[in-house]
Amino acid sequence: MEDRYILAIDQGTSAxxxxxxxxxxxxxxxxxxxxxxxxxxxxWIEHDPEEIYKNTLKAIHDILYEVKITGQQIIAxxxxxxxxxALVWDKQTGKxxxxxxxxxxxxxxxxxxxxxEQGYEKIVKEKTGLVLSPYFSAAKIKWILDNVEGTxxxxxxxxxxxxxxxxxxxxxxxxxxxxITDYSNASRTQLFNIKELKWDEELLQIFTxxxxxxxxxxxxxxxxxxxxxxxxxxxxxPIAGIMGDSHAALFGxxxxxxxxxxxxxxxxxxxxxxxxxxxxxxxxxxxxxxAWGMDNYVExxxxxxxxxxxxxxxWLVEDLxxxxxxxxxxxIAASIDSNEGVYLVPAFVGLxxxxxxxxxxxxxMGISRGTKKAHIVRAAEESIAYQIRDILDLMVxxxxxxxxxxxxxxxxxxxxxxMQFQANILNIAVVRNEIEELSAIGSVFxxxxxxxFWNSKEEIKALRAPDVIFNCxxxxxxxxxxxxxxKEAVRRTLFNY
Numbered sequence: 001m002e003d004r005y006i007l008a009i010d011q012g013t014s015a016x017x018x019x020x021x022x023x024x025x026x027x028x029x030x031x032x033x034x035x036x037x038x039x040x041x042x043x044w045i046e047h048d049p050e051e052i053y054k055n056t057l058k059a060i061h062d063i064l065y066e067v068k069i070t071g072q073q074i075i076a077x078x079x080x081x082x083x084x085x086a087l088v089w090d091k092q093t094g095k096x097x098x099x100x101x102x103x104x105x106x107x108x109x110x111x112x113x114x115x116x117e118q119g120y121e122k123i124v125k126e127k128t129g130l131v132l133s134p135y136f137s138a139a140k141i142k143w144i145l146d147n148v149e150g151t152x153x154x155x156x157x158x159x160x161x162x163x164x165x166x167x168x169x170x171x172x173x174x175x176x177x178x179x180i181t182d183y184s185n186a187s188r189t190q191l192f193n194i195k196e197l198k199w200d201e202e203l204l205q206i207f208t209x210x211x212x213x214x215x216x217x218x219x220x221x222x223x224x225x226x227x228x229x230x231x232x233x234x235x236x237x238p239i240a241g242i243m244g245d246s247h248a249a250l251f252g253x254x255x256x257x258x259x260x261x262x263x264x265x266x267x268x269x270x271x272x273x274x275x276x277x278x279x280x281x282x283x284x285x286x287x288x289x290x291a292w293g294m295d296n297y298v299e300x301x302x303x304x305x306x307x308x309x310x311x312x313x314x315w316l317v318e319d320l321x322x323x324x325x326x327x328x329x330x331x332i333a334a335s336i337d338s339n340e341g342v343y344l345v346p347a348f349v350g351l352x353x354x355x356x357x358x359x360x361x362x363x364x365m366g367i368s369r370g371t372k373k374a375h376i377v378r379a380a381e382e383s384i385a386y387q388i389r390d391i392l393d394l395m396v397x398x399x400x401x402x403x404x405x406x407x408x409x410x411x412x413x414x415x416x417x418x419m420q421f422q423a424n425i426l427n428i429a430v431v432r433n434e435i436e437e438l439s440a441i442g443s444v445f446x447x448x449x450x451x452x453f454w455n456s457k458e459e460i461k462a463l464r465a466p467d468v469i470f471n472c473x474x475x476x477x478x479x480x481x482x483x484x485x486x487k488e489a490v491r492r493t494l495f496n497y
Contacts, residue, residue, distance in 0.1 A: 025463035043106035046099035071233035078241035078447035086137035101140035108139025129288030136190035178225035183293035184247040241447025252442030259401035265410035304391035330417035333378035341366035343489035344379035359495035424474035
């Protein structure tokens with residue numbers, strides 16, 4: 001079994017990666033293909049689905065060529081994908097009727113505002129766990145049907161299909177035999193009832209989307225179909241382990257138990273907590289989604305997204321030109337003993353949970369004549385940790401489960417100052433996983449369970465690489481003082497202050 005591999009497709013917002021994993025859960029090799037971003041109007045973002053599929057094939061071809069292994073050694077294909085990005089295609093011709101509309105795209109804002117005015121916000125939240133927003137797939141699909149000539153009629157005639165990127169790839173890889181998705185991706189469309197675990201007739205009517213367009217929904221540890229990857233392989237292999245990227249990262253972090261949480265640090269940050277088999281609804285702006293479906297049941301998560309974390313450091317580098325690169329920000333922050341009362345609130349695009357103030361503007365407070373560059377940099381670094389605490393405090397309060405540790409991943413986690421300060425301000429251990437490809441390995445683990453490559457979660461947990469653990473080194477008085485200062489800085493930043 002040591003010469004057998006599972007191949008992962010990690011289809012992201014900017015590129016498609018293929019990563020080869022062995023039975024020890026180790027990355028053997030990876031390849032990357034960037035795709036073009038289309039901006040037809042301000043706030044609109046699109047991808048070419050055909051380009052994404054072609055790049056997927058090219059990246060798979062590249063990895064097999066570079067590693068010099070045979071197709072016989074690939075025993076399964078796993079897929080993890082950018083969430084909420086959606087497209088519509090003709091099920092007879094196999095051609096998209098329009099580009100894929102990306103999760104960041106705001107073109108559905110007026111539609112969502114109109115539905116809120118009509119009183120649909122509560123029912124959407126109750127059924128889907130999501131706030132009514134253009135961020136999710138439903139408004140994007142409706143926009144295509146309402147604005148692309150001929151699509152509404154074809155959809156009503158049962159000739160069109162919709163899907164998230166995982167559905168599109170599986171449909172293409174199986175030559176149109178499988179129109180399918182998993183529970184994690186379905187739960188992010190705003191059309192799926194996460195209590196009844198089915199496409200919701202009322203939601204489909206609200207968004208005027210025919211049910212005939214919907215994909216079948218399967219558990220992630222099932223077989224989704226079989227593929228030769230457009231003839232690249234000599235024989236068919238199973239497709240399994242499909243999961244949205246944040247959910248796959250939670251699984252890759254082995255957050256299998258209720259109350260376990262992870263943060264993926266990036267441009268923004270995704271904070272996710274496993275809340276178990278019973279659904280919980282947030283009253284404070286968190287969203288509830290399906291974590292994953294496996295073993296014939298689903299588990300749920302709380303999720304909170306922060307707009308600006310790594311983007312704040314990027315602002316220091318590229319816009320203020322205060323520091324030469326992001327890699328040294330932690331060292332500069334550590335060069336002084338404290339922030340000396342300086343706080344940066346990075347509300348560059350407003351503040352998300354738990355404040356939800358889109359009109360708030362970024363601010364720096366507490367500056368004195370003695371304030372130096374290091375204080376500004378340290379305040380920027382600390383703002384990341386404070387925002388994570390804001391979300392986690394909310395999750396703990398609404399779930400009733402106390403956190404024992406926080407598992408973290410993403411590029412900014414290489415910043416030791418940030419990780420130590422995060423542990424200090426949370427008063428819990430922060431556990432950094434040394435594997436970078438957590439979304440990919442999460443989907444691979446799930447695929448491996450589907451085909452018997454691994455037999456249990458316990459076997460998967462035993463494969464976890466040694467972690468770097470940051471323990472709290474701050475006393476309660478100092479922590480309370482710093483966090484109180486942050487909350488006051490945020491209060492002064494809010495639009496209605």
